[in-house]
Amino acid sequence: MKPGKKLKGSKGLRIQTGELKGRLIPSPVSPEGKSNFTPAIIKKSLFDIIESLQLQGRFNLEESAFIDLFAGSGQMGIESLSRGFARAVFLELAWDRFESLKGVLDKLGKPHLVLRKDAFRFYSGFDIPEKTKVYFMDPPYSFWDKKTEKLKKVVEEIAQNEPGVVAIIVQSPLPLNWEGFSPRSFGRNTLNVRVLA
Numbered sequence: 229m230k231p232g233k234k235l236k237g238s239k240g241l242r243i244q245t246g247e248l249k250g251r252l253i254p255s256p257v258s259p260e261g262k263s264n265f266t267p268a269i270i271k272k273s274l275f276d277i278i279e280s281l282q283l284q285g286r287f288n289l290e291e292s293a294f295i296d297l298f299a300g301s302g303q304m305g306i307e308s309l310s311r312g313f314a315r316a317v318f319l320e321l322a323w324d325r326f327e328s329l330k331g332v333l334d335k336l337g338k339p340h341l342v343l344r345k346d347a348f349r350f351y352s353g354f355d356i357p358e359k360t361k362v363y364f365m366d367p368p369y370s371f372w373d374k375k376t377e378k379l380k381k382v383v384e385e386i387a388q389n390e391p392g393v394v395a396i397i398v399q400s401p402l403p404l405n406w407e408g409f410s411p412r413s414f415g416r417n418t419l420n421v422r423v424l425a
Contacts, residue, residue: 254328273412293316317342
């Protein structure tokens, strides 16, 4: 399947800007019949934040990796590649989404690492050459009801023990009162940003 075509039973998500602008990537429908996607305003705001960090001289985007711990369709990581990141790392546990994402990434030909791993256990120590990283987390909304403390623990472990982390950005339904994070709300979505560099 070519990246520009839709999967049967799925919706296409369009890459907003950069080298791959306009490409459609498949968004497989979940067993509940939902096709999860990140609103355009969230996507733009996230990469505006990243661009601002680069302009401040905190890191070089072209020498850094974008790490998406709950990749889903992979739209955020693919957007990061389109915008110039050296590599994107995708973690996706659901088999159908993992297979779809792997196929799309292989055809795009951009440096990537896609893993069918549990983000609560495998969130660091990736075998990649990039020394600086930006982490992004957009877990399923149901996790905020039952797994908030587990998510917080993952973030703290990354912040304290993973070298070269420039920023951790967490998307959530409500602002997070976590140490070091600054929330920026957009309707029913919030980007919580912790800058470490």
